Amino acid sequence: xxxxxxxxxxxxxxxxxxxxxxxxxxxxxxxxxxxxxxxxxxxxxxxxxxxxxxxxxxxxxxxxxxxxxxxxxxxxxxxxxxxxxxxxxxxxxxxxxxxxxxxxxxxxxxxxxxxxxxxxxxxxxxxxxxxxxxxxxxxxxxxxxxxxxxxxxxxxxxxxxxxxxxxxxxxxxxxxxxxxxxxxxxxxxxxxxxxxxxxxxxxxxxxxxxxxxxxxxxxxxxxxxxxxxxxxxxxxxxxxxxxxxxxxxxxxxxxxxxxxxxxxxxxxxx
Amino acid sequence: xxxxxxxxxxxxxxxxxxxxxxxxxxxxxxxxxxxxxxxxxxxxxxxxxxxxxxxxxxxxxxxxxxxxxxxxxxxxxxxxxxxxxxxxxxxxxxxxxxxxxxxxxxxxxxxxxxxxxxxxxxxxxxxxxxxxxxxxxxxxxxxxxxxxxxxxxxxxxxxxxxxxxxxxxxxxxxxxxxxxxxxxxxxxxxxxxxxxxxxxxxxxxxxxxxxxxxxxxxxxxxxxxxxxxxxxxxxxxxxxxxxxxxxxxxxxxxxxxxxxxxxxxxxxxxxxxxxxxxxxxxxxxxxxxxxxxxxxxx
Numbered sequence: 001x002x003x004x005x006x007x008x009x010x011x012x013x014x015x016x017x018x019x020x021x022x023x024x025x026x027x028x029x030x031x032x033x034x035x036x037x038x039x040x041x042x043x044x045x046x047x048x049x050x051x052x053x054x055x056x057x058x059x060x061x062x063x064x065x066x067x068x069x070x071x072x073x074x075x076x077x078x079x080x081x082x083x084x085x086x087x088x089x090x091x092x093x094x095x096x097x098x099x100x101x102x103x104x105x106x107x108x109x110x111x112x113x114x115x116x117x118x119x120x121x122x123x124x125x126x127x128x129x130x131x132x133x134x135x136x137x138x139x140x141x142x143x144x145x146x147x148x149x150x151x152x153x154x155x156x157x158x159x160x161x162x163x164x165x166x167x168x169x170x171x172x173x174x175x176x177x178x179x180x181x182x183x184x185x186x187x188x189x190x191x192x193x194x195x196x197x198x199x200x201x202x203x204x205x206x207x208x209x210x211x212x213x214x215x216x217x218x219x220x221x222x223x224x225x226x227x228x229x230x231x232x233x234x235x236x237x238x239x240x241x242x243x244x245x246x247x248x249x250x251x252x253x254x255x256x257x258x259x260x261x262x263x264x265x266x267x268x269x270x
Numbered sequence: 271x272x273x274x275x276x277x278x279x280x281x282x283x284x285x286x287x288x289x290x291x292x293x294x295x296x297x298x299x300x301x302x303x304x305x306x307x308x309x310x311x312x313x314x315x316x317x318x319x320x321x322x323x324x325x326x327x328x329x330x331x332x333x334x335x336x337x338x339x340x341x342x343x344x345x346x347x348x349x350x351x352x353x354x355x356x357x358x359x360x361x362x363x364x365x366x367x368x369x370x371x372x373x374x375x376x377x378x379x380x381x382x383x384x385x386x387x388x389x390x391x392x393x394x395x396x397x398x399x400x401x402x403x404x405x406x407x408x409x410x411x412x413x414x415x416x417x418x419x420x421x422x423x424x425x426x427x428x429x430x431x432x433x434x435x436x437x438x439x440x441x442x443x444x445x446x447x448x449x450x451x452x453x454x455x456x457x458x459x460x461x462x463x464x465x466x467x468x469x470x471x472x473x474x475x476x477x478x479x480x481x482x483x484x485x486x487x488x489x490x491x492x493x494x495x496x497x498x499x500x501x502x503x504x505x506x507x508x509x510x511x512x513x514x515x516x517x518x519x520x521x522x523x524x525x526x527x528x529x530x531x532x533x534x535x536x537x538x539x540x541x542x543x544x545x546x547x548x549x550x551x552x553x554x555x556x557x558x559x560x561x562x563x564x565x566x567x568x
Contacts, residue, residue: 008374012386015371019393022404022444025414029407039412082282092279101286107553109505111522112542115529116293119539122310123296139289142282172274200397203507203526217399224399224512228407236400243395251388 023240030233047234057235060219064199067130067215071137072194078138079145079194080187084175086146087153088161105143113140114207121208128210136208137201141194148193152186153179185254192250196243301539302332312536336540345524346541350548352519356435356510357503360442364499365492367443368450372491373484375451376458383459390455394448401445402512409437409513433515441509446502450495457491458484490563497556504552505545521545 030048034041051057082102089095105113117136118128126132160182164174180187202217209218216235223232303312340346375386393401408414409431416428431437461484469479507522514520521541529538 005377007370008377011370012374012378015367015374016389018367018444019390019447022401022408023393023396025408026400026404036412078282078285081278082286085279085282089275089279094283098283098286101283101290105290107501107549107556109502109507109522109545109549111505111507111525112297112546115525115538115542116297117289119296119300119535120289120293135289139285142285146282196395200399202399206530217397220399220403221508221512224403224406228403228410232403233407236397236403239400240396243397244392247388247392247395251384255384 026233027237027240030230030237032230032233035230047230048238051231051234051238054231056214057216057219057231060214060216063130063213064216067133067137067205068195068198071134071198072141072191074134074138075141075145075194076187076191079142079190080149080183082142082146083150083153084179087150088158102143102146105140106147108140110201110203114204117204118207128208129213132208132210133205133213133215136204137194137198140204141197144193144197145187145190148190149183149186152183156182192246199239297539297542299332300536301336301543302334303536304333304335305534305536310535311533336536337544339537340540340544345519349519349521349524350544353504353506353521354548356438356442356518356520357500357506360439360446360503361496361500363439364443364447364450365496368447368495369454369492371447372451372454372458375455376461387455390448390451398445399508402441402508405437405441405444405513406432409440432513433518435514435518437513438510438518438520441513442499442503442506445509446499449498453494453498454488454491457488461487490559490566493559494556494563497552497559501549501552501556504549 029040031043031045032040033044033046082098085092086099086102114136117132117139121128121132160178161174164178165171169177200217201215202221205215206218206221209215220232220235223229300312306312371390375383375390378386406413410416411428411430411432413432415431416425419425420428465483465487466479469483470476474482505522506520507526510518510520510523511526514523522545525538525541525545528534528541
């Protein structure tokens with residue numbers, strides 16, 4: 001029944017062409033000799049050279065990486081705690097409010113989140129800079145982490161934890177030596193998700209950033225508003241390359257892991 | 271209750287309380303304040319030093335003036351209406367583009383599916399800003415699309431596409447289509463193929479079987495996908511700002527300009543509060559759909 005009809009082939013081909021041709025054009029024109037992005041004038045890597053000499057971009061990239069690493073680490077810790085509380089925490093005062101606060105940021109328009117955080121920072125007299133961007137990013141990313149981690153927590157067998165507790169573990173030991181290793185893949189993908197969200201964010205960072213702390217998306221946005229430039233194409237190509245490498249490696253690794261688990265299961269049955 | 275449990279609950283709780291909930295009350299408060307030439311640029315500000323008298327003065331300074339202003343100046347409700355229209359039609363377009371892709375994936379050989387899935391998710395990990403930027407080069411007057419159409423002889427003069435609403439629609443469909451594909455694919459993949467065989471055996475044409483069996487059974491995925499596109503599209507800022515023109519009115523852009531260009535914080539806050547109220551309805555409907563789906567699975 002499930003065969004590849006001409007309709008399926010056409011829709012998949014057109015669909016993937018739609019998704020990938022724009023990115024492909026962007027990458028191709030980053031190797032264009034000409035400053036005019038629309039006229040092909042021969043192969044060149046000179047825009048990568050000018051990009052690497054552009055101090056403003058390099059500074060912005062450093063700020064972005066710092067913010068990304070710190071905020072996604074905080075988000076992963078808080079998000080894992082929040083997921084654990086939601087799935088295993090039982091009843092406590094204000095549980096509904098808590099779950100509302102975890103899900104609401106996922107659907108909140110970025111302009112509102114950004115505006116509200118900025119007004120908070122000003123109301124309490126916090127100087128805007130890297131610190132405020134980290135606070136803002138950690139807050140919205142922790143909600144994504146908690147969704148990823150709680151879906152893993154829901155699906156795994158609670159009796160494993162109970163067995164550890166029965167055998168004399170403290171709840172903390174049980175978490176450390178039983179729960180954490182099992183949910184580790186979800187925690188790692190939560191961190192990666194938080195990190196990419198942070199690298200990608202323009203709107204919230206624009207509200208939360210001060211004049212001294214420009215992130216890469218803010219820099220790209222202000223350059224792009226004036227039009228298409230080959231330097232931005234080169235920068236985009238580098239960023240796309242890093243992401244593609246990461247995602248493809250991760251999927252190959254998980255594919256191999258799944259194959260190994262299947263083999264182990266079969267061996268165990270023998 | 272031991273202190274560890276208390277700590278575990280209170281840390282994320284207080285974090286979200288302080289950095290998510292409290293900021294909203296500040297937005298609401300400022301939306302009731304007046305614009306002032308001061309730092310911060312609104313009045314009244316609460317001065318706790320003056321005790322009860324200070325609070326009373328603060329309270330009497332709050333009014334609905336900004337909301338009345340929003341209803342009087344037709345820019346704002348035009349912007350709300352136009353965001354709603356753009357979000358609605360781009361959701362429909364995204365569904366038309368996304369459904370065939372999801373259908374093709376669900377009917378592909380099982381060993382291909384993880385790879386296809388990865389290639390749908392891959393653009394989602396790539397910077398949103400970069401994906402929008404890619405279309406600026408394609409849609410501009412000397413851009414790739416115009417060059418191609420001129421070369422092929424389909425048009426004689428380049429089309430004006432960039433900085434129009436058409437570009438905004440293309441941008442939204444392009445960036446949000448993975449959100450439509452994934453939930454639809456999830457429902458189609460679980461669909462029992464023998465149901466369609468039964469329909470065909472009982473005399474349905476393939477198309478009629480698709481219409482009467484596949485479409486109704488994938489309804490929950492379609493609804494979830496539509497909300498996942500509609501809700502963020504409504505408050506979208508980057509796409510109308512880069513691909514849209516000066517005549518593209520979207521509420522996210524209005525809020526941004528009100529705040530950064532006009533520096534009118536009270537009006538920007540009032541715009542935010544109304545946008546939030548508009549979003550409550552689709553969000554509640556979305557949650558109900560998810561709930562129903564979860565119950566159906568159990």
